[in-house]
Amino acid sequence: MRAAVLTAPHAPLSIETVEIEKPKRREVLLRTAFAGLCHSDLHFIEGLYPYPLPAVLGHEAAAVVEAVGEDVTYVKPGDHVITCLSVFCGECPQCITGHPNLCENTEVKLLPGAARRLRWKGEVLNQAFNLSAFAEQMLVHEHAVVKIDPAIPLDRATLVGCGVMTGVGAVFHAAKVEPGSTVAVIGCGGIGLSAVNGAAIAGAERIIAIDTVASKLELARAMGATDTINASNVDPVEAVKELTGGGVPYAFEAIGAKVTAEQSFAMLRPGGVATIIGMIPFGTKIELHGADFLRDRKIQGTSMGGNRFRVDMPRLLSLWQQGKLKLDHLISGRLRLDQINDGFARLKSGAPVRQLIDFAAG
Ligand SMILES: NC(=O)c1ccc[n+]([C@@H]2O[C@H](COP(=O)([O-])OP(=O)(O)OC[C@H]3O[C@@H](n4cnc5c(N)ncnc54)[C@H](O)[C@@H]3O)[C@@H](O)[C@H]2O)c1
Ligand SMILES: [Zn+2]
Numbered sequence: 001m002r003a004a005v006l007t008a009p010h011a012p013l014s015i016e017t018v019e020i021e022k023p024k025r026r027e028v029l030l031r032t033a034f035a036g037l038c039h040s041d042l043h044f045i046e047g048l049y050p051y052p053l054p055a056v057l058g059h060e061a062a063a064v065v066e067a068v069g070e071d072v073t074y075v076k077p078g079d080h081v082i083t084c085l086s087v088f089c090g091e092c093p094q095c096i097t098g099h100p101n102l103c104e105n106t107e108v109k110l111l112p113g114a115a116r117r118l119r120w121k122g123e124v125l126n127q128a129f130n131l132s133a134f135a136e137q138m139l140v141h142e143h144a145v146v147k148i149d150p151a152i153p154l155d156r157a158t159l160v161g162c163g164v165m166t167g168v169g170a171v172f173h174a175a176k177v178e179p180g181s182t183v184a185v186i187g188c189g190g191i192g193l194s195a196v197n198g199a200a201i202a203g204a205e206r207i208i209a210i211d212t213v214a215s216k217l218e219l220a221r222a223m224g225a226t227d228t229i230n231a232s233n234v235d236p237v238e239a240v241k242e243l244t245g246g247g248v249p250y251a252f253e254a255i256g257a258k259v260t261a262e263q264s265f266a267m268l269r270p271g272g273v274a275t276i277i278g279m280i281p282f283g284t285k286i287e288l289h290g291a292d293f294l295r296d297r298k299i300q301g302t303s304m305g306g307n308r309f310r311v312d313m314p315r316l317l318s319l320w321q322q323g324k325l326k327l328d329h330l331i332s333g334r335l336r337l338d339q340i341n342d343g344f345a346r347l348k349s350g351a352p353v354r355q356l357i358d359f360a361a362g
Protein backbone atom coordinates (compact mmCIF):
# COMPACT_ATOMS: atom_id res chain seq x y z
CA MET A 1 0.00 0.00 0.00
CA ARG A 2 1.06 3.62 -0.51
CA ALA A 3 2.01 6.00 2.27
CA ALA A 4 3.58 9.46 2.61
CA VAL A 5 6.92 8.94 4.38
CA LEU A 6 8.83 11.63 6.31
CA THR A 7 12.52 10.74 6.19
CA ALA A 8 14.04 13.91 7.67
CA PRO A 9 12.82 17.24 9.08
CA HIS A 10 11.99 19.73 6.28
CA ALA A 11 12.28 17.03 3.58
CA PRO A 12 9.24 16.72 1.35
CA LEU A 13 7.07 13.71 2.22
CA SER A 14 7.74 10.98 -0.29
CA ILE A 15 5.05 8.67 -1.57
CA GLU A 16 6.32 5.11 -1.11
CA THR A 17 5.02 1.57 -1.25
CA VAL A 18 5.17 0.24 2.30
CA GLU A 19 4.21 -3.04 4.00
CA ILE A 20 1.62 -3.29 6.73
CA GLU A 21 1.28 -6.22 9.17
CA LYS A 22 -1.84 -8.37 9.48
CA PRO A 23 -4.00 -7.44 12.52
CA LYS A 24 -2.81 -9.12 15.70
CA ARG A 25 -4.75 -9.48 18.97
CA ARG A 26 -7.09 -6.48 19.51
CA GLU A 27 -5.83 -4.74 16.35
CA VAL A 28 -7.94 -3.46 13.48
CA LEU A 29 -6.90 -3.04 9.84
CA LEU A 30 -8.52 0.01 8.25
CA ARG A 31 -8.95 1.27 4.68
CA THR A 32 -8.38 5.03 5.03
CA ALA A 33 -11.11 7.12 3.38
CA PHE A 34 -9.93 10.68 4.19
CA ALA A 35 -7.09 12.20 6.22
CA GLY A 36 -6.94 15.86 7.28
CA LEU A 37 -3.82 18.03 7.19
CA CYS A 38 -3.43 19.37 10.75
CA HIS A 39 -0.82 21.89 11.80
CA SER A 40 0.53 19.35 14.32
CA ASP A 41 1.76 17.23 11.39
CA LEU A 42 3.45 20.36 10.03
CA HIS A 43 5.22 20.92 13.38
CA PHE A 44 6.71 17.41 13.04
CA ILE A 45 7.66 17.98 9.38
CA GLU A 46 9.44 21.17 10.44
CA GLY A 47 11.32 19.34 13.19
CA LEU A 48 9.75 21.45 15.96
CA TYR A 49 9.00 18.26 17.91
CA PRO A 50 11.52 15.41 18.09
CA TYR A 51 10.23 12.15 16.60
CA PRO A 52 11.98 8.99 15.39
CA LEU A 53 12.20 8.89 11.58
CA PRO A 54 11.41 7.62 9.02
CA ALA A 55 7.76 7.85 9.97
CA VAL A 56 4.29 8.11 8.47
CA LEU A 57 2.42 11.10 9.96
CA GLY A 58 -1.31 11.84 9.84
CA HIS A 59 -3.72 11.58 12.77
CA GLU A 60 -7.10 12.98 11.65
CA ALA A 61 -8.91 10.30 9.67
CA ALA A 62 -12.06 8.40 8.92
CA ALA A 63 -11.91 4.87 7.56
CA VAL A 64 -13.69 1.61 6.88
CA VAL A 65 -12.78 -1.54 8.80
CA GLU A 66 -11.18 -4.11 6.51
CA ALA A 67 -10.18 -6.87 8.92
CA VAL A 68 -9.99 -7.48 12.66
CA GLY A 69 -7.55 -9.46 14.80
CA GLU A 70 -8.21 -11.97 17.57
CA ASP A 71 -10.45 -10.81 20.46
CA VAL A 72 -11.72 -7.68 18.68
CA THR A 73 -15.36 -7.33 19.66
CA TYR A 74 -16.03 -3.62 19.12
CA VAL A 75 -16.00 -3.49 15.30
CA LYS A 76 -16.38 -5.81 12.32
CA PRO A 77 -15.35 -5.53 8.65
CA GLY A 78 -17.40 -2.88 6.85
CA ASP A 79 -17.94 -0.67 9.92
CA HIS A 80 -17.22 3.06 9.51
CA VAL A 81 -14.90 4.59 12.10
CA ILE A 82 -13.10 7.78 13.11
CA THR A 83 -9.59 7.27 14.44
CA CYS A 84 -8.16 9.12 17.44
CA LEU A 85 -4.62 9.36 18.71
CA SER A 86 -5.96 9.29 22.28
CA VAL A 87 -5.71 5.50 22.43
CA PHE A 88 -6.96 4.40 25.86
CA CYS A 89 -6.61 1.22 27.92
CA GLY A 90 -9.63 1.72 30.17
CA GLU A 91 -7.76 0.41 33.20
CA CYS A 92 -4.96 2.80 34.25
CA PRO A 93 -5.45 5.54 36.88
CA GLN A 94 -6.00 8.22 34.19
CA CYS A 95 -8.59 6.14 32.34
CA ILE A 96 -10.37 5.10 35.53
CA THR A 97 -10.57 8.67 36.84
CA GLY A 98 -12.17 9.98 33.65
CA HIS A 99 -9.12 11.13 31.68
CA PRO A 100 -8.70 8.50 28.96
CA ASN A 101 -7.01 11.12 26.72
CA LEU A 102 -4.11 11.01 29.19
CA CYS A 103 -3.93 7.18 29.29
CA GLU A 104 -0.55 6.03 30.61
CA ASN A 105 -0.63 2.43 29.45
CA THR A 106 2.26 2.06 27.02
CA GLU A 107 1.16 -1.42 25.94
CA VAL A 108 -1.92 0.10 24.29
CA LYS A 109 -0.68 3.62 23.58
CA LEU A 110 2.76 2.74 22.28
CA LEU A 111 5.61 5.16 22.88
CA PRO A 112 7.21 6.77 19.78
CA GLY A 113 9.29 4.20 17.97
CA ALA A 114 7.67 1.18 19.66
CA ALA A 115 5.10 0.23 17.02
CA ARG A 116 6.16 -2.52 14.61
CA ARG A 117 3.17 -2.37 12.30
CA LEU A 118 4.72 -0.75 9.21
CA ARG A 119 7.85 -1.66 7.22
CA TRP A 120 9.66 0.08 4.38
CA LYS A 121 12.69 -1.22 2.51
CA GLY A 122 12.93 -4.07 5.00
CA GLU A 123 13.15 -1.74 8.04
CA VAL A 124 10.58 -0.72 10.63
CA LEU A 125 8.77 2.47 9.67
CA ASN A 126 7.59 4.52 12.65
CA GLN A 127 3.84 4.78 13.17
CA ALA A 128 3.28 8.36 14.32
CA PHE A 129 0.56 8.92 16.94
CA ASN A 130 -0.20 5.13 16.90
CA LEU A 131 -2.13 5.88 13.70
CA SER A 132 -0.16 6.95 10.56
CA ALA A 133 -3.16 8.23 8.62
CA PHE A 134 -1.25 9.47 5.55
CA ALA A 135 -1.50 5.95 4.19
CA GLU A 136 -4.02 3.92 2.25
CA GLN A 137 -4.34 1.49 5.16
CA MET A 138 -3.93 1.85 8.91
CA LEU A 139 -3.33 -0.84 11.52
CA VAL A 140 -4.42 0.35 14.97
CA HIS A 141 -5.53 -0.86 18.40
CA GLU A 142 -9.30 -1.23 18.61
CA HIS A 143 -9.22 1.45 21.33
CA ALA A 144 -8.03 3.97 18.71
CA VAL A 145 -11.35 4.00 16.85
CA VAL A 146 -14.95 5.02 17.40
CA LYS A 147 -17.70 3.46 15.34
CA ILE A 148 -20.01 5.91 13.59
CA ASP A 149 -23.32 5.86 11.77
CA PRO A 150 -22.58 4.79 8.15
CA ALA A 151 -24.99 7.51 6.94
CA ILE A 152 -22.52 10.22 8.07
CA PRO A 153 -20.28 11.34 5.16
CA LEU A 154 -16.74 10.22 5.94
CA ASP A 155 -15.20 13.57 4.91
CA ARG A 156 -17.20 15.42 7.58
CA ALA A 157 -16.44 12.67 10.10
CA THR A 158 -12.70 13.04 9.45
CA LEU A 159 -12.67 16.62 10.75
CA VAL A 160 -13.91 15.44 14.12
CA GLY A 161 -10.90 13.09 14.52
CA CYS A 162 -8.59 15.88 15.68
CA GLY A 163 -9.39 19.52 14.90
CA VAL A 164 -13.04 19.70 15.87
CA MET A 165 -12.68 17.44 18.91
CA THR A 166 -9.72 19.50 20.10
CA GLY A 167 -11.25 22.94 19.57
CA VAL A 168 -14.74 22.15 20.85
CA GLY A 169 -13.33 19.97 23.64
CA ALA A 170 -11.06 22.80 24.82
CA VAL A 171 -14.20 24.90 25.32
CA PHE A 172 -16.44 22.19 26.82
CA HIS A 173 -13.98 20.15 28.86
CA ALA A 174 -10.89 22.25 29.59
CA ALA A 175 -12.31 25.77 30.08
CA LYS A 176 -15.94 24.77 30.75
CA VAL A 177 -17.22 28.01 29.22
CA GLU A 178 -20.31 29.37 30.96
CA PRO A 179 -23.40 30.44 28.97
CA GLY A 180 -23.55 34.22 28.63
CA SER A 181 -19.79 34.70 29.01
CA THR A 182 -17.16 36.21 26.72
CA VAL A 183 -14.51 34.22 24.87
CA ALA A 184 -11.44 35.21 22.83
CA VAL A 185 -9.81 32.78 20.40
CA ILE A 186 -6.36 33.54 18.95
CA GLY A 187 -5.81 31.67 15.67
CA CYS A 188 -8.70 30.66 13.42
CA GLY A 189 -7.47 27.52 11.71
CA GLY A 190 -9.19 24.14 12.00
CA ILE A 191 -8.76 24.12 15.77
CA GLY A 192 -9.46 27.78 16.52
CA LEU A 193 -12.60 27.91 14.35
CA SER A 194 -13.83 24.81 16.17
CA ALA A 195 -13.24 26.59 19.48
CA VAL A 196 -15.27 29.55 18.16
CA ASN A 197 -18.05 27.19 17.13
CA GLY A 198 -17.84 25.35 20.46
CA ALA A 199 -18.12 28.65 22.33
CA ALA A 200 -21.25 29.51 20.34
CA ILE A 201 -22.77 26.10 21.17
CA ALA A 202 -21.83 26.60 24.84
CA GLY A 203 -23.88 29.81 24.79
CA ALA A 204 -21.11 32.42 25.01
CA GLU A 205 -22.66 35.84 24.47
CA ARG A 206 -19.60 37.40 22.94
CA ILE A 207 -16.94 35.57 20.91
CA ILE A 208 -13.89 37.52 19.77
CA ALA A 209 -11.95 35.82 16.96
CA ILE A 210 -8.35 36.88 16.27
CA ASP A 211 -6.25 36.00 13.22
CA THR A 212 -3.89 37.70 10.77
CA VAL A 213 -5.75 36.48 7.66
CA ALA A 214 -8.95 38.37 6.76
CA SER A 215 -10.68 35.35 5.15
CA LYS A 216 -10.26 33.42 8.41
CA LEU A 217 -12.04 36.18 10.30
CA GLU A 218 -14.94 36.02 7.85
CA LEU A 219 -15.19 32.29 8.42
CA ALA A 220 -15.04 32.87 12.16
CA ARG A 221 -18.14 35.08 11.89
CA ALA A 222 -19.92 32.27 10.05
CA MET A 223 -18.97 29.92 12.91
CA GLY A 224 -20.40 32.24 15.57
CA ALA A 225 -17.84 34.99 16.27
CA THR A 226 -19.46 38.30 17.25
CA ASP A 227 -16.28 40.40 16.98
CA THR A 228 -13.07 39.99 14.99
CA ILE A 229 -9.58 41.42 15.35
CA ASN A 230 -6.96 41.35 12.62
CA ALA A 231 -3.74 40.95 14.60
CA SER A 232 -1.63 42.07 11.65
CA ASN A 233 -2.95 45.62 12.14
CA VAL A 234 -3.44 45.98 15.88
CA ASP A 235 -2.16 44.68 19.22
CA PRO A 236 -4.75 41.98 20.02
CA VAL A 237 -4.32 42.35 23.79
CA GLU A 238 -5.10 46.07 23.70
CA ALA A 239 -7.96 45.49 21.25
CA VAL A 240 -9.56 42.80 23.42
CA LYS A 241 -9.21 44.91 26.56
CA GLU A 242 -10.82 47.83 24.79
CA LEU A 243 -13.68 45.76 23.36
CA THR A 244 -14.46 44.17 26.73
CA GLY A 245 -13.64 46.98 29.12
CA GLY A 246 -10.77 45.14 30.78
CA GLY A 247 -10.31 41.60 29.46
CA VAL A 248 -12.00 38.24 28.92
CA PRO A 249 -12.85 35.42 31.31
CA TYR A 250 -11.81 32.81 28.71
CA ALA A 251 -8.98 33.00 26.16
CA PHE A 252 -7.81 30.24 23.85
CA GLU A 253 -4.49 30.05 22.00
CA ALA A 254 -4.87 27.91 18.86
CA ILE A 255 -1.60 28.59 17.01
CA GLY A 256 1.33 27.20 18.97
CA ALA A 257 3.63 30.22 19.45
CA LYS A 258 5.26 31.90 22.43
CA VAL A 259 3.95 35.37 21.60
CA THR A 260 0.31 34.33 21.17
CA ALA A 261 0.39 32.12 24.28
CA GLU A 262 1.58 35.15 26.24
CA GLN A 263 -1.10 37.29 24.61
CA SER A 264 -3.82 34.81 25.62
CA PHE A 265 -2.83 35.23 29.29
CA ALA A 266 -2.36 38.99 29.04
CA MET A 267 -5.91 39.50 27.72
CA LEU A 268 -7.59 37.86 30.73
CA ARG A 269 -9.70 39.81 33.16
CA PRO A 270 -9.14 38.96 36.86
CA GLY A 271 -10.29 35.37 37.45
CA GLY A 272 -9.93 34.45 33.78
CA VAL A 273 -8.38 31.30 32.34
CA ALA A 274 -6.18 30.97 29.29
CA THR A 275 -6.22 27.58 27.57
CA ILE A 276 -3.19 26.80 25.43
CA ILE A 277 -4.26 24.47 22.64
CA GLY A 278 -1.39 25.15 20.22
CA MET A 279 1.78 23.04 20.20
CA ILE A 280 4.44 25.55 21.20
CA PRO A 281 7.78 24.40 19.72
CA PHE A 282 9.47 21.84 21.98
CA GLY A 283 11.89 23.51 24.40
CA THR A 284 10.32 26.98 24.06
CA LYS A 285 9.42 28.68 27.33
CA ILE A 286 6.69 31.27 27.72
CA GLU A 287 6.95 34.30 30.00
CA LEU A 288 4.09 35.63 32.10
CA HIS A 289 3.79 38.64 34.36
CA GLY A 290 3.87 37.08 37.83
CA ALA A 291 1.72 39.75 39.46
CA ASP A 292 -1.19 38.78 37.17
CA PHE A 293 -1.61 35.59 39.21
CA LEU A 294 -2.57 37.64 42.29
CA ARG A 295 -6.00 38.26 40.79
CA ASP A 296 -6.92 34.59 40.23
CA ARG A 297 -5.81 34.37 36.59
CA LYS A 298 -5.02 30.84 35.42
CA ILE A 299 -3.33 29.17 32.46
CA GLN A 300 -3.75 25.54 31.40
CA GLY A 301 -3.10 23.11 28.58
CA THR A 302 -5.38 20.62 26.86
CA SER A 303 -4.63 17.32 25.19
CA MET A 304 -6.97 16.66 22.26
CA GLY A 305 -9.75 18.64 23.94
CA GLY A 306 -9.86 16.40 27.03
CA ASN A 307 -11.75 13.88 24.94
CA ARG A 308 -13.57 10.72 25.83
CA PHE A 309 -13.78 10.22 22.09
CA ARG A 310 -16.07 7.19 21.95
CA VAL A 311 -18.72 9.33 23.64
CA ASP A 312 -17.77 12.78 22.38
CA MET A 313 -17.26 12.16 18.65
CA PRO A 314 -20.75 10.71 18.01
CA ARG A 315 -22.15 13.65 20.00
CA LEU A 316 -20.25 16.10 17.80
CA LEU A 317 -21.62 14.41 14.67
CA SER A 318 -25.09 14.70 16.14
CA LEU A 319 -24.49 18.44 16.73
CA TRP A 320 -23.56 18.68 13.02
CA GLN A 321 -26.77 16.88 12.05
CA GLN A 322 -28.68 19.41 14.19
CA GLY A 323 -26.99 22.24 12.26
CA LYS A 324 -25.16 23.54 15.35
CA LEU A 325 -21.66 22.34 14.47
CA LYS A 326 -20.58 23.83 11.15
CA LEU A 327 -18.28 21.14 9.80
CA ASP A 328 -18.94 22.08 6.17
CA HIS A 329 -17.20 25.45 6.64
CA LEU A 330 -13.96 23.75 7.64
CA ILE A 331 -13.22 21.91 4.39
CA SER A 332 -11.01 24.06 2.15
CA GLY A 333 -10.03 21.47 -0.41
CA ARG A 334 -9.43 17.86 -1.35
CA LEU A 335 -6.10 16.42 -2.42
CA ARG A 336 -4.66 13.23 -3.82
CA LEU A 337 -2.03 11.64 -1.59
CA ASP A 338 0.70 12.72 -4.03
CA GLN A 339 -0.38 16.38 -3.58
CA ILE A 340 0.30 16.32 0.17
CA ASN A 341 3.40 18.56 0.05
CA ASP A 342 1.49 21.28 -1.82
CA GLY A 343 -1.19 20.98 0.84
CA PHE A 344 1.28 21.54 3.68
CA ALA A 345 2.83 24.51 1.84
CA ARG A 346 -0.64 26.06 1.63
CA LEU A 347 -1.35 25.28 5.31
CA LYS A 348 1.85 27.12 6.27
CA SER A 349 0.59 30.24 4.46
CA GLY A 350 -2.41 30.40 6.83
CA ALA A 351 -4.90 30.51 3.93
CA PRO A 352 -6.77 27.19 4.08
CA VAL A 353 -8.61 25.57 6.97
CA ARG A 354 -8.75 21.80 6.58
CA GLN A 355 -7.51 20.15 3.40
CA LEU A 356 -8.46 16.49 3.17
CA ILE A 357 -6.58 13.75 1.38
CA ASP A 358 -9.25 11.83 -0.50
CA PHE A 359 -7.91 8.30 -0.90
CA ALA A 360 -10.59 7.44 -3.44
CA ALA A 361 -9.11 10.14 -5.70
CA GLY A 362 -5.83 8.23 -6.03
N1 LIG B 1 -3.50 20.43 22.13
C1 LIG B 1 -3.80 19.51 21.23
O1 LIG B 1 -4.17 18.38 21.56
C2 LIG B 1 -3.75 19.87 19.78
C3 LIG B 1 -4.47 19.10 18.84
C4 LIG B 1 -4.45 19.50 17.52
C5 LIG B 1 -3.72 20.61 17.11
N2 LIG B 1 -3.01 21.31 18.04
C6 LIG B 1 -2.26 22.51 17.69
O2 LIG B 1 -3.17 23.58 17.49
C7 LIG B 1 -2.53 24.58 16.69
C8 LIG B 1 -3.47 25.01 15.57
O3 LIG B 1 -3.62 23.97 14.64
P1 LIG B 1 -4.43 24.22 13.27
O4 LIG B 1 -4.38 22.94 12.51
O5 LIG B 1 -5.73 24.85 13.56
O6 LIG B 1 -3.47 25.30 12.56
P2 LIG B 1 -3.74 26.23 11.29
O7 LIG B 1 -2.44 26.45 10.64
O8 LIG B 1 -4.88 25.68 10.50
O9 LIG B 1 -4.28 27.59 11.95
C9 LIG B 1 -3.46 28.53 12.58
C10 LIG B 1 -4.11 29.89 12.39
O10 LIG B 1 -3.36 30.85 13.13
C11 LIG B 1 -3.26 32.04 12.38
N3 LIG B 1 -2.11 32.81 12.89
C12 LIG B 1 -0.80 32.57 12.70
N4 LIG B 1 -0.05 33.47 13.38
C13 LIG B 1 -0.92 34.30 14.01
C14 LIG B 1 -0.77 35.40 14.90
N5 LIG B 1 0.44 35.86 15.28
N6 LIG B 1 -1.88 35.98 15.39
C15 LIG B 1 -3.11 35.55 15.04
N7 LIG B 1 -3.31 34.49 14.21
C16 LIG B 1 -2.24 33.89 13.70
C17 LIG B 1 -3.13 31.57 10.94
O11 LIG B 1 -3.49 32.57 10.02
C18 LIG B 1 -4.10 30.39 10.93
O12 LIG B 1 -5.42 30.79 10.59
C19 LIG B 1 -1.22 23.95 16.21
O13 LIG B 1 -0.16 24.36 17.05
C20 LIG B 1 -1.47 22.47 16.40
O14 LIG B 1 -0.29 21.73 16.54
C21 LIG B 1 -3.02 20.95 19.36
ZN1 LIG C 1 -4.25 17.40 14.83
Ligand SMILES: [Zn+2]
Pocket residue numbers: 088089090091092093094095096100102103104105
Ligand atom coordinates in the same frame (compact mmCIF):
# COMPACT_ATOMS: atom_id res chain seq x y z
ZN1 LIG D 1 -5.39 3.95 30.38
